[in-house]
Amino acid sequence: MEEYHSSNESTFHSEEADSIVKECIESVVGNDDYSQSLVNKWTAGIVERCLTQLVKQGKPYKYIVTCAVMQKTGAGLHTANSCYWDTTMDGSSTVRWENRTMYCVVSVFAVAIA
Amino acid sequence: MDDDQTEEETAFVVDEVSKIIKESVEATIGANAYQHSRVNQWTTSVVEQCLSQLSKLGKPFKYIVTCIIMQKNGAGLQTASTCFWDNSTDGSCAVRWENKSMYCIVTVFGLAI
Numbered sequence: 001m002e003e004y005h006s007s008n009e010s011t012f013h014s015e016e017a018d019s020i021v022k023e024c025i026e027s028v029v030g031n032d033d034y035s036q037s038l039v040n041k042w043t044a045g046i047v048e049r050c051l052t053q054l055v056k057q058g059k060p061y062k063y064i065v066t067c068a069v070m071q072k073t074g075a076g077l078h079t080a081n082s083c084y085w086d087t088t089m090d091g092s093s094t095v096r097w098e099n100r101t102m103y104c105v106v107s108v109f110a111v112a113i114a
Numbered sequence: 115m116d117d118d119q120t121e122e123e124t125a126f127v128v129d130e131v132s133k134i135i136k137e138s139v140e141a142t143i144g145a146n147a148y149q150h151s152r153v154n155q156w157t158t159s160v161v162e163q164c165l166s167q168l169s170k171l172g173k174p175f176k177y178i179v180t181c182i183i184m185q186k187n188g189a190g191l192q193t194a195s196t197c198f199w200d201n202s203t204d205g206s207c208a209v210r211w212e213n214k215s216m217y218c219i220v221t222v223f224g225l226a227i
Contacts, residue, residue, distance in 0.1 A: 034190065036190055039190065039192040040192060040194075042192075043192045043193065043194035044194050044196075046194070047194050047195060047196040048196055050196075051196050051197075051198055054198070055198055062197070062198055062199040062200070062204070062225055063197065063198040063199075064178060064195060064196075064197045064198075064199070064206075064223050065195060065196050065197075066180060066193065066194070066195035066221070067193065067194050067195070068182060068191065068192070068193040069191070069192045069193075070184070070189055070190070070191045070192075071189045071190040071191070072189075073187060073188060073189040074187060074189075075184060075185045075186075075187040075188075075189040076148065076150055076153065076184070076185040077182065077183070077184045077185070077191070078153045078154060078156075078157045078182070078183045078184075079157065079180065079181065079182045079183075080157035080158050080160070080161050080180070080181050081161060081178065081179060081180040081181070082158075082161035082162055082164075082165045082178075082179050083165075083176070083177065083178045083179070084165050084168065084169055084176060084177040084178075085176040085177070085178070086176070090176070092178075107180065109178050109223070111176055111178075111199075111225050114227065
């Protein structure tokens with residue numbers, strides 16, 4: 001109940017961002033197989049689409065969207081991130097997605113504008 | 115003269131940040147070979163070291179540091195990022211590093227307060 005009380009505008013809602021990101025990945029990559037010639041277009045397409053959808057929400061935030069697409073060949077991949085910001089207003093969300101031939105990891109960072 | 119000085123203190127200086135990143139990566143994984151059991155510790159240590167060096171700079175910035183470590187076995191990896199911010203005050207810096215058994219990509223985003 002407290003969530004409804006505090007201003008909806010000044011906290012980052014990661015569930016909303018999660019669903020936006022999943023929808024963007026599915027629409028850009030969907031069922032395609034990993035292709036070296038297309039992967040550049042995919043990563044650019046995913047980040048741009050996510051950003052456009054996030055900005056449409058009209059909240060007072062700066063956004064950073066990162067996307068990594070990796071071919072499935074058994075290699076190990078590790079990612080980490082660390083943030084120095086205002087923990088009450090800023091937030092992030094990471095979505096891990098995969099299909100038969102590739103992994104896709106998208107992170108969204110939202111930093112409140114004072 | 116005064117203007118130049120204040121700008122230097124409140125701007126995102128890519129060279130400075132790039133140096134900090136390179137030092138953190140070398141200090142953490144330097145000559146090590148990819149090890150599944152330790153890579154978790156490495157990525158955490160790289161981002162934390164970068165972040166503490168960056169905050170020591172004392173500039174009015176919020177920072178986001180991301181690190182990717184990938185084993186070299188022929189897989190293709192593509193990364194992209196896009197930012198919605200203030201072009202005149204905010205900036206980013208990405209450093210790609212590798213040794214015989216792994217690749218390490220570290221990106222720092224700095225957003226002016």
